[in-house]
């Protein structure tokens with residue numbers, strides 16, 4: 330048996346930013362357009378008028394101030410409200426692979442490794458741009474890596490579930506070095522025309538390099554990982570390959586994009602996460618006060634404040650539970666890894682922290698780390 334360790338992380342940040350004010354201006358113009366186009370049906374009570382969004386609500390309800398996206402012009406066009414991405418030929422890198430390779434290259438650089446030294450890539454994200462060939466295999470080729478690669482999807486928990494799988498393979502010795510990469514183009518499946526959720530997500534890619542601690546000079550030992558799932562329809566997207574075979578075929582149906590019962594998610598996921606972290610620490614005999622930091626999933630500031638308080642049994646000190654969601658919004662599986670990447674350099678050997686992600690499924694994944 331070997332000891333698995335995280336030795337590098339990387340973040341690809343898209344070049345374009347949308348502030349809450351940008352978003353609200355575009356949404357409100359869209360709502361006015363919609364209401365004018367549907368005036369008769371609205372007056373007859375057949376269609377509901379769209380209400381305006383507000384920056385104040387977004388900040389108060391979520392803590393989000395801005396988000397990065399791969400294209401802002403399409404998202405902010407009131408007559409369109411989704412990204413405009415160029416068609417790529419099958420012979421050039423796909424957009425997910427391109428974002429992923431940037432993040433992977435940064436993770437490899439941090440660890441002083443090359444792509445050819447990696448023998449497993451897991452592309453773990455909440456949506457894939459195509460069914461096959463696996464995006465992970467394209468990333469493997471672009472990095473010049475050997476071994477094997479595969480895609481996996483556990484929505485917001487994809488990164489921690491990917492780390493869990495890779496760490497187990499490294500411990501067992503079947504893999505020497507693995508990249509878990511999370512290219513999230515959430516702007517492609519967010520419903521920007523719905524004020525209840527239009528502010529929630531942003532685009533990004535993160536990568537985590539995992540290798541044998543015995544062969545690494547520095548990093549974070551993965552002491553243990555823990556994953557759990559429990560079925561819920563409260564976060565759902567019904568798009569998929571059977572779409573054209575349904576009676577309404579390619580109709581612009583609301584459920585083809587991200588849908589959630591936000592209040593229910595909030596109330597149901599919080600106790601799950603708190604119990605999950607508590608059970609993980611208990612199983613390892615680690616008291617919560619041994620943790621220097623919690624790197625939590627980045628969905629909602631109030632949610633994170635609550636989890637921090639419950640896990641630590643007191644209000645977290647500044648820096649114990651850092652948020653990046655004010656700048657990136659919810660980036661699905663990538664959020665906790667962005668936080669880890671940004672807030673890990675002050676760890677001394679022996680200090681511990683916990684990465685935890687949670688979301689659709691429901692799913693919760695946690696990774697207990699110790700600096701060496």
Ligand code: CO8
Nearest residue numbers: 382383386390485515519524525587591592628629688689
């Ligand atoms: N502007 C102004 N008012 C608004 C707006 C808006 N934009 N939106 C809603 N309102 C109104 C509502 O209509 C409501 O009015 P009323 O009281 O009259 O009915 C009022 O404001 C309050 O609305 P909510 O109850 O919805 O507000 P909340 O305080 O619950 O906040 C949140 C909404 C922020 C969505 C909150 O519920 C939340 O964060 N919940 C948890 C969500 C979460 O963590 N989800 C995880 C999803 S991520 C995941 O699993 C990955 C999925 C895959 C990725 C998908 C990528 C696209």
